[in-house]
Amino acid sequence: MEETQIELLGEEGELVHVKLSGRLDTTGTAHVDTKFIAMISPRGKHALVDMSDVSFLASMGIRMMVSVARTLARKQKKLVLYGPPSLVTDSIEDSGLTEMLSLVSSEKEARAQL
Amino acid sequence: MSQPTSLRLEVNVDEKDLRLLSSRLWEFLNRYTLPLKAIYNAELVLEEMVCNVLRYGRAERIVFTVTVDSGALWITITDNGVPFDPTAAPPAEIPDSAATASIGGLGIHMVKKAVDKMVYHRIGKENRLEIWIDTKAPSV
Numbered sequence A: 001m002e003e004t005q006i007e008l009l010g011e012e013g014e015l016v017h018v019k020l021s022g023r024l025d026t027t028g029t030a031h032v033d034t035k036f037i038a039m040i041s042p043r044g045k046h047a048l049v050d051m052s053d054v055s056f057l058a059s060m061g062i063r064m065m066v067s068v069a070r071t072l073a074r075k076q077k078k079l080v081l082y083g084p085p086s087l088v089t090d091s092i093e094d095s096g097l098t099e100m101l102s103l104v105s106s107e108k109e110a111r112a113q114l
Numbered sequence B: 001m002s003q004p005t006s007l008r009l010e011v012n013v014d015e016k017d018l019r020l021l022s023s024r025l026w027e028f029l030n031r032y033t034l035p036l037k038a039i040y041n042a043e044l045v046l047e048e049m050v051c052n053v054l055r056y057g058r059a060e061r062i063v064f065t066v067t068v069d070s071g072a073l074w075i076t077i078t079d080n081g082v083p084f085d086p087t088a089a090p091p092a093e094i095p096d097s098a099a100t101a102s103i104g105g106l107g108i109h110m111v112k113k114a115v116d117k118m119v120y121h122r123i124g125k126e127n128r129l130e131i132w133i134d135t136k137a138p139s140v
Helices: A026-043 A057-074 A086-095 A108-111 B019-029 B036-057 B104-113
Strands: A006-010 A015-024 A046-057 A079-082 B006-011 B062-068 B074-077 B117-123 B124-133
Touching: A006 A026, A015 A026, A015 A057, A026 A057, A026 B019, A046 A057, A046 A086, A046 A108, A046 B036, A057 A079, A057 A086, A057 B104, A079 A108, A086 B036, A086 B104, B006 B019, B006 B036, B019 B036, B019 B062, B036 B062, B036 B074, B036 B104, B036 B124
Parallel strands: A015 A046, A046 A079
Antiparallel strands: A006 A015, B006 B062, B062 B074, B074 B124, B117 B124
């Protein structure tokens, strides 16, 4: 199975842009959660997260994202996820957290959310 | 010779084994013409329900079995841990906003949304959970 990875795509003004890929199951989330939080939370900026190469999303992965969304919300900033495959979208929708996690289809739509 | 229609996985008490078990499950289910969504949801069941037992169940033995049946995947998870009926678990606490978010029971909630039927039995000193995932849906 593919390795879970995180990449900082860029930082611009009030925005940080990261990419997650692979499986966000218990093992994969544990592999990236410290980096994910460190890349986003301390900066106190809006965050865009490219989910286009995430192949699987379990509750641990969702909790990681909610944790960061919660930190950003307290600073009046947003976490916006974009581009996940349809099965991953279904996982997010089944969690009931689509409004909190701001899920959209494309990077363009994600930027428009901010 | 016909292919086996069941896969039995014995789970060691280590969450790190889940990745390997998911891989075996995926390889097994991909031998059949099944909707991708059904395979994905079977993996979700393995991940979430077995993880729950590993974390909270104090079980010494967990067995996950999946059978490819006509029109459905039939999954059974048995463990010798503390009694726990996930079908009776309270609904997940879905918060209204990220600022005050605290989520309990999310994994079970996601599984209940993803599967078509879930039945629990306590048999002697074992928990037995049976799950059905419809495979008649069109492929994704």
